[in-house]
Amino acid sequence: MKKQLGFVLGLWLLGCDDPLKTVELVEEPRLLGARVEVLDDVGRAAPAPGEMATITFLLASPAPAQTQGFALAACSATARRGARTECAAPPFAQIVSQDGEAGSVSLTFEVPPELDPAGRIAVLGIVCPFGSPSNEGKSCDGVEPGRELTFALELSREDDVNLNPALEPASLTFDGEEWPAAGALDGDCAGQGYVEVEAGSKHAFEVALSEDDRDAVPHPERLDPVRESLQLSHFVTGGDLSRAFESIAWDSDELLRRTTWTAPKTPGLVRFWLVLRDLRGGGDFTARSVCVQ
Numbered sequence: 001m002k003k004q005l006g007f008v009l010g011l012w013l014l015g016c017d018d019p020l021k022t023v024e025l026v027e028e029p030r031l032l033g034a035r036v037e038v039l040d041d042v043g044r045a046a047p048a049p050g051e052m053a054t055i056t057f058l059l060a061s062p063a064p065a066q067t068q069g070f071a072l073a074a075c076s077a078t079a080r081r082g083a084r085t086e087c088a089a090p091p092f093a094q095i096v097s098q099d100g101e102a103g104s105v106s107l108t109f110e111v112p113p114e115l116d117p118a119g120r121i122a123v124l125g126i127v128c129p130f131g132s133p134s135n136e137g138k139s140c141d142g143v144e145p146g147r148e149l150t151f152a153l154e155l156s157r158e159d160d161v162n163l164n165p166a167l168e169p170a171s172l173t174f175d176g177e178e179w180p181a182a183g184a185l186d187g188d189c190a191g192q193g194y195v196e197v198e199a200g201s202k203h204a205f206e207v208a209l210s211e212d213d214r215d216a217v218p219h220p221e222r223l224d225p226v227r228e229s230l231q232l233s234h235f236v237t238g239g240d241l242s243r244a245f246e247s248i249a250w251d252s253d254e255l256l257r258r259t260t261w262t263a264p265k266t267p268g269l270v271r272f273w274l275v276l277r278d279l280r281g282g283g284d285f286t287a288r289s290v291c292v293q
Helices: none
Strands: 030-038 052-060 068-076 093-097 105-110 120-129 147-154 172-174 195-197 202-208 230-236 245-248 256-262 268-277 283-292
Touching: 030 147, 030 230, 030 268, 030 283, 052 068, 052 120, 052 147, 052 268, 068 105, 093 105, 105 120, 172 283, 202 268, 230 256, 245 256
Parallel strands: 195 283
Antiparallel strands: 030 052, 052 105, 068 093, 068 120, 120 147, 172 202, 202 256, 230 245, 230 268, 268 283
């Protein structure tokens, strides 16, 4: 199913997208993913009280030179109430960045040592494509509307280590060949190092996941899953993808994932984003491009 209804991904809210738009097509700036890294152990997604961590959000855009401002705050989260995530106390870390000041949307913070490891952290804020946040951090001054975000972050527990799944560069192939990463450009993409294809042609790309991407999880009951499930998402600025999302069950052995794509009939650079999530706060994302001739 390609149409989105209130586009929400797991623990974090992407804002109010048009419910009639195709999920995988990026036609305007959109928040698509997040990655948390513990500073002393970047592979770990769940920090412990007293540790430093950074959360980085993926803002995808068809514009090759997207700039943004943003305002983010981290606080201890209230108890779970459905899908809502709110602050239980004033923020312990905040950042306000004006348009173009930062290359990525991110916040670095220290988890207060007194926080209960059984609790959660909420990261709330707004991202302003080609604009800056207002003084109160609730709106944007640019021509684009702000993208509000909410992320709920679990803390580290002795019996439950949450690592980030990884989209390794070597794990991505396009039509069976290495799919190199290359920055976006505005203008003719021919001969610039991108994979080149003909307009309207059909292709396939593959992602080779690893057994290590699914962490063991506590399973108090005999029939509970013994490790994580994963979700792999694909987004593109042009053409047609065979699907936007796919799930990798905790007990699945199908770790090589293949998606087909039909190039648009209009020449130019097409950008792709892949987002991998473990549905517990861990994640990774990467970008690739193809030049359509």
